[in-house]
Amino acid sequence: MNLLKYIGMDVHKATIVIAVLDAMGKLLMQAIIETKTPAILDFIKSQRGTIHVAFEEGTEAAWLYDLIRPHVANVVVCDPRKITSEGNKTDKVDAKRLAELLRTNALVAVYHGNRGTRAVKELAQSYGSIVADGTRIKDRLKAIFRGRGIDCSGAGVYSPEERKQEMG
16 A cells, blocks of 8 residues: 655745645644755655655745655645635644645645746846846946046947047
């Protein structure tokens, strides 16, 4: 018989609170582990049976998804705003609720492992930052020239050769 396990993870910068349910919804265990690769993989690999995991979208979601996806049957990253709260909100309660919603197929995935597009998004963001930095530098350079009464209209001021001619 193949044992089904549903794992809910409440992920934080330093720790992850975990709840593990069986197919009937019985709480098998709860744990708190470090948000570090060895601790996460050790925990996942210690589980027997068919493992399904859920956690909320957040800063670590893409990294965590890529880390555990090869070791489990299914990973669901969900939108925390679409999960209704019941009673007191604690990390243990949140982890158990995620596991229960996963077990009852009540979660909608918002992330599907877009590893290829993530790299492109990061490159585009870096490009945008570089362009913004370049614009700031150009604005500063023109301000220095204007402050000294030097005409700096157009883009010639950015060329070292033309700057030499302007400054004599």
